[in-house]
Amino acid sequence: MSTPSLIKMISQLVGTPSVSSTMPSRDMGNRPVIDALANWLEPLGFDVKVMPLKTQPHKANLIATLGTGTGGLVLAGHTDTVPCDDALWQSDPFALTERDNRLYGLGSADMKGFFAIAIEAIKPLLDSKLKAPVIILATADEESSMDGARALVKDDLLGARYAIVGEPTGLKPIYAHKGIMMESIVIEGRSGHSSNPLLGNNAMEAMHEVITELLTLRGELQAKYQHPGFAYPTPTLNLGCIHGGDNPNRICGRCELHFDLRTIPGMGNEEMREKISAKLREVALRRQINIGINALMPGIDAFEQPLHSELVTGVQELTKTEPETVSFCTEAPFFQKLGLQTLVMGPGHIDQAHQPDEFMPLEHIKPSIALLQQLIKRYCLA
Known part of the structure; x- marks a missing residue:
């Protein structure tokens, strides 16, 4: 042919x-x-x-x-x-x-x-x-x-x-x-009647702490890693979507957050994932709640x-x-x-x-x- x-x-x-x-x-x-x-x-x-x-x-x-x-x-x-x-x-x-x-x-x-x-x-x-x-x-x-x-x-x-x-x-x-990671964080708490917080473990409140940790980490990464060749010279971390709970008078039993992290040269995806996991373990231990992280797509360095x-x-x-x-x-x-x-x-x-x-x-x-x-x-x- x-x-x-x-x-x-x-x-x-x-x-x-x-x-x-x-x-x-x-x-x-x-x-x-x-x-x-x-x-x-x-x-x-x-x-x-x-x-x-x-x-x-x-x-x-x-x-x-x-x-x-x-x-x-x-x-x-x-x-x-x-x-x-x-x-x-x-x-x-x-x-x-x-x-x-x-x-x-x-x-x-x-x-x-x-x-x-x-x-x-x-x-x-x-x-x-x-x-x-x-x-x-x-x-x-x-x-x-x-x-x-x-x-x-x-x-x-x-x-x-x-x-x-x-x-x-x-x-x-x-x-x-830049590289990219897209991750899902899922917090499994315990639902219950909102009139008595002792009946449950609020996953949304735990996620509030997780988000605080992520934004703190973002600031740390942006202070540490910079590349003048890029229009936006630092890594970015974007909170993309969040879902949790089902009613105002019910303690939130499950909450899920999706975010992405855009890395710059010199940052390894696996190293970043471990940094994030360490932050999550601290929140999980502090709140006695189950927190898991999963990749939404295979990362690209x-x-x-x-x-x-x-x-x-x-x-x-x-x-x-x-x-x-x-x-x-x-x-x-x-x-x-x-x-x-x-x-x-x-x-x-x-x-x-x-x-x-x-x-x-x-x-x-x-x-x-x-x-x-x-x-x-x-x-x-x-």
Whole structure:
């Protein structure tokens, strides 16, 4: 099977639904997208491996490798999209539509279009001599659990030293982003008649103490951790929602709080979770009440590639652009943990992602192809 034109590739990828969601009713697999990429890459000479997720065989990662050696370049992205509401779109979200010098469609920018651009960039270089591999990595479930990236191990990317995560950044190199934890705190007290507090143990009052502890911890963390590269330079802790009790004249027997913590580089999620758990244990002991904490989603660590590293300075030289930070999370920390120097950089804008009428600007395509070709020549060609 021959590789289609760039526009046809983007059209087929957008036209192949691959929504991932925490809601089972909306969640679907990504295998048709993975199979399409495999069918395009194999005729180009790539060694293609399709790796189903152990717990979800209808979802898979793809690792396509061209060449051998060490010091190679990974061009990485996710194949899933967020859900969408068709009624809010001006055109069919699953049919690529060109208008106003833009390519509209779900995943056009975030981030199926990147794969087509990467393949297009490689085509003219196929007859060149490689000193190190070019690897196209396509993952599953980035928009929900990041289970695809979590499943990767060092041996999957043998020979690679550098990674570009093609999230939509307007082609600006991104060297850092914050991490995230989303947690649920549940307090199980004892209900009873409100006329006699001795009959119960008020979970809502205990939660009041928990919230005080969390806000105190927030202040401590913001005093200790600061990163001037971010618009909001400290970690944040947001109290998102709370539910408890059922009647004014009944002692609250159960109360639940959901919050998120956005960490900055230098903060480990597990360390933060232990700090919070220690605070909760103090309240539980003091009030003789049961307090539990559970993750609402697998956390994502903060990411930072040192500005003096070879990849950052190399990309800065090629783009003539100062590296920046972003507030959204990506798969970058997972690649970094595998020992790869990593940057986030791709066509399109994050402002269009997760929105009705998502689009890829046509004016980003040629510069993206040229930039990826420069990176491949720099890190992979002899």
